Amino acid sequence: MIDANATAFDLPSDVEIQIRRTLAAPRALVFDCYTNPEHLPNWMTGPPGWTMPVCEIDLRPGGTFRYVLRGEGAAEMTLTGTFTEVRRPLRLVATETWGPGFPETLNTVTFEAAGSHTTVTTLVRYPSQSARDAALQSGMKEGLEAGFTSLESYAQGVTLPPVPDMRLELVPVPVADVDRAIGFYVDLLGFHLDHDIKPNDDVRVTQLTPPGSACSIVLYKNLPGLDLPAGTLRGLHLVVADIHKSRELLLARGVEVAGVDDMGGILYAAFTDPDGNTWLLQEIPPRP
Known part of the structure; x- marks a missing residue:
């Protein structure tokens, strides 16, 4: 050296x-x-x-x-x-x-x-x-x-430009059949259908929002720039206050939710949509 x-x-x-x-x-x-x-x-x-x-x-x-x-x-x-x-x-x-x-x-x-x-x-x-x-x-x-x-x-005399405020608004969910997916997310999960538009005959954009969420998902067909294979989304979290009660409510609506797992004090319960995209209910209990 x-x-x-x-x-x-x-x-x-x-x-x-x-x-x-x-x-x-x-x-x-x-x-x-x-x-x-x-x-x-x-x-x-x-x-x-x-x-x-x-x-x-x-x-x-x-x-x-x-x-x-x-x-x-x-x-x-x-x-x-x-x-x-x-x-x-x-x-x-x-x-x-x-x-x-x-x-x-x-x-x-x-x-x-x-x-x-x-x-x-x-x-x-x-x-x-x-x-x-x-x-x-x-x-x-x-x-x-x-x-x-x-x-x-x-x-020492230079500062970086400030970071702008950024809100996560939309998460793309790749599906093969938009209408079938709407049936699952609206009818079974209770998501709110915000928009369902067709800019032209080939493109379709559908926005849905989970109850109580500030972030939405988008289902799409032939949307430029999004070419994810259907069913490839993994582990998107839906945070709930009571995971056991939420699981029971979704089971009653026809959603096949797996059992609750305790991962070091944080609770999870998994389910999938008709295309195989995976979701997780999550509860973080208050700590003493």
């Missing part, structure tokens, strides 16, 4: 360098600092006194990036590359080169969340051992250490 203050450097092979650093910032923010042109020029500026006046990023597989760093006088460095994998906020893979005379590397960066901290691991693969060794003698370690310190300091 090669030590450089808080950043760990390892040599996993003759042509690779692995860099690991844990930052006091949440993963989503660290990922944005790596990939958003609004953030990157504020911390990745190179040697003291340098700036990044050009930061172009096309963040997608096959997209390219171009960073131009400038110092005093005519000093300038240009970093370019192409993204081959983008998995927000988990992983980035991209080629990278500093221009003519410099080798092209393949960089794999992973972002691992640990509470309010993020561990960034970068694996840099060089075309040869000599190219790898030359990079180690170039001041790379000191430059990366300074960059991580700058990133951590910058991230």
